[in-house]
Amino acid sequence: MIIASKDFRDEEYFVTKEVLERQGNKVKAISNDKKAIGKFGGEVVADILIKDLEIDNFDAVVFVGGSGAIELLDNDISYNICKECIKRDKILGAICISPVILAKSGVLRGKKASVWSSNMDKSAIFLMGLMLKKSLNLENY
Template structure:
């Protein structure tokens, strides 16, 4: 089982790496993939990280989930037509897609959220085209193959939700207990 976290300049550090950490603790393989053309990616907080792979050379057919961290860099996702095509292919095939904060706006603009329950960072609800917006009523919501979450403060919740889906309820509960999470 493998998850791909897509990185672009301006991604939210904690939103990405809290989820990546939780997944790895559950034994899920995670690759970070840069869409910037270089492996060094600078987060919204000015932290430079080195991605595992570059987008153009990565084989996505071996991954079950694409994860989009949010942040001001979310707008950069739209600039990568090949990423938009890949997301469309994943969605059409029923593969899992997860997005947090502003990143669910990408899924909304692509039409993936029509008739689905979703959440996002407050103020981005109008970008979730056709979604049933749950807003602050939930931290994380899964509807079909799409999982969305509100923001940095719900990053652990998103990670645990993906563990629940990809591994089991018990694994997610045990992991929450082991990390002292009482969310």
């Protein structure tokens, strides 16, 4: 699970992690810094720095939301992770606002997606809107 080192949504990380682990999955914390602090004070020590992530070692990658996701993870490193997940047929997920990262990486072209709406990143939400319209068969939009 990829979390921002600052202001990730605590419940999105901790609850999802707990559910995945209860089902027998191994979950690793991946972040842009060794220590991550959630919006509500939850602390996580990253197992892997995002720059060192090797996609082939995982079955799935999930971006956790929160304002930190847009501030700290909306970048080429994350976009490349998204593209590599798709290229290697890995499960790629995103919670809350973080589907914006998937949209900006280009992996949502022609796909339906939902994202938490806010004023955090109007350009990406607009971009997702264009992609959603295309997925609804508005050709050559």
